[in-house]
Each structure stands twice: as structure tokens, then as C-alpha cells.
């Protein structure tokens with residue numbers, strides 16, 4: 273299969289205001305793509321756009337909240353107006369809800385699914401008619417290692433990411449005949465604002481978790497993601513431990529329980545009960 277050539281192509285990124293999305297934008301920029309950067313924070317989006325422009329690439333900023341379908345529709349339409357095309361939807365916006373399951377309200381569950389699941393679906397469906405018509409394109413869906421193993425104290429986040437595993441695997445098969453790629457990305461620890469942004473009713477979560485656990489930089493994660501997208505791969509599981517977990521945990525509940533025990537030991541180092 274030939275490589276995906278980003279030169280002159282339009283890449284729309286949700287979650288582009290920081291972390292993995294912002295640095296992935298830079299990697300696409302280096303390959304000659306035009307970037308449309310989205311998120312809610314305008315200042316941060318403008319900073320990310322400057323990083324992209326420093327590569328010599330065009331970058332546009334279109335703020336949108338992915339939980340609002342109308343805003344995602346406007347994002348896609350503006351990308352088409354500004355650049356005249358749409359080739360890649362990078363669906364990276366996400367956050368984590370953390371806490372003991374009996375402390376998580378249904379409202380928090382909805383917020384989690386609205387961003388991590390419905391936010392992806394809105395972007396997917398707004399872009400779909402354009403990609404199907406031109407019979408080429410890519411979806412890049414930022415999942416998580418937490419989409420492959422249900423972790424203690426992380427039920428809403430894991431559920432939102434598990435939903436995306438089935439969604440992406442089905443979509444990939446259905447879209448083959450339209451020459452549309454679906455790359456699922458499963459990061460482990462990446463040093464971004466993710467852990468500091470975790471919402472929890474019952475724990476303070478230390479934002480340094482990824483750094484202290486030896487996580488990779490967002491720049492490195494972005495490089496790996498774009499290399500895999502360029503090669504038109506189906507999935508990217510970060511870290512040897514992540515690959516081991518994704519392949520072996522589904523085969524053995526005993527191993528999966530060990531994985532959960534290990535995760536709990538890690539979490540305990542970085543959380544403090546609020547009451």
C-alpha cells in the first residue's frame with residue numbers, strides 16, 4: 273500500500289490546543305499539509321498555529337467544543353471554505369473522569385461520553401460525506417491504553433475509550449472500499465496537560481503522573497503517530513508494556529487482574545482522597 277502523502281492536503285485536528293494534538297499538527301506541517309486547528313481555548317490554539325507556521329505550513333484556527341454538534345459542523349465547513357478540501361480528521365480531543373464508581377454521578381458520565389465518544393462521532397460523521405465522495409482520506413482516533421483494560425477508579429474514561437475501539441474497528445472495515453483509513457492510537461503515559469486536567473469528585477490527582485512514570489514527550493508521541501498514519505497503519509499501541517497488555521490481557525482474566533492491581537499501585541502514588 274502506498275504511503276499517504278500529506279503535501280497540499282487538509283488536516284483538521286480536534287484537541288489541537290495542547291499536547292498530542294498540537295505537536296501532531298507540527299508533524300503534519302513538516303510534511304506540507306495545511307492545518308485547521310480546533311479546541312476551545314483560543315490563545316492556546318493561536319500558539320499551536322504559530323508552531324505549525326514555523327514549519328512553513330499554513331495553519332488556521334477554528335475554535336469548537338466537540339460536545340456541540342453544530343460547532344463541529346461549522347469546523348468542517350470552515351476547513352472546506354478556508355482550504356478548499358478535507359483529507360484527514362484527527363480526532364484527539366479528550367479528558368479523563370477519575371474516581372470510585374459509587375462517587376461518579378451520571379452527569380459526570382455524560383460529560384465523559386460527550387467529549388470522548390460523541391465528540392469523536394460528530395467529527396467522524398461531519399467529515400464522512402466529503403471523504404467518501406473523494407474516495408480517499410484518513411481518520412486518526414486518539415484512544416488510550418485504558419481502552420484495552422478496564423482500570424480501577426477509571427470506569428468512565430475506560431468505557432469511553434473501549435467504545436471507540438469497537439467503533440474504529442468496525443468503521444475501518446466498512447470504509448475500506450472507499451479507500452479511507454482509520455488509525456486507532458493507544459498512548460500510554462505521555463507528558464501533557466492530560467493528568468492535571470482530570471476531573472474527580474473524590475481524589476486530587478497529581479498532574480506529574482505521566483512525567484514521573486517515565487512517559488514520553490508529546491513531541492515524540494506526535495512523531496510516532498504521524499509516521500504510522502503516513503504508512504497507513506491500522507493501529508499504534510505505545511510502549512512494549514502497552515502491546516503486551518493489549519494482546520495478553522484479553523486472553524486471561526487472571527493476567528488482567530494483575531494488570532489492574534499494578535495500575536492501582538501506580539495510581540496510589542499520585543492520588544490523594546478529597547474526604
Ligand SMILES: NC(=O)c1ccc[n+]([C@@H]2O[C@H](COP(=O)([O-])OP(=O)(O)OC[C@H]3O[C@@H](n4cnc5c(N)ncnc54)[C@H](OP(=O)(O)O)[C@@H]3O)[C@@H](O)[C@H]2O)c1
Nearest residue numbers: 287289290291292311312313338365366416462464465466
Ligand atoms: N497524556 C496521556 O498520558 C494520554 C494517555 C492516553 C490517551 N491520551 C489521550 O490523548 C488525547 C489528547 O490528550 P493529551 O494527552 O494531549 O492531553 P491535553 O494536553 O490535556 O489535550 C487535550 C485536548 O483536548 C481538548 N479538549 C478537551 N475537551 C474538549 C472539548 N469539550 N471540546 C474541544 N476540545 C476539547 C483540549 O482543548 P481545549 O481545552 O482548548 O478545549 C486539548 O487540546 C486525549 O484523547 C487523551 O484521552 C492521553
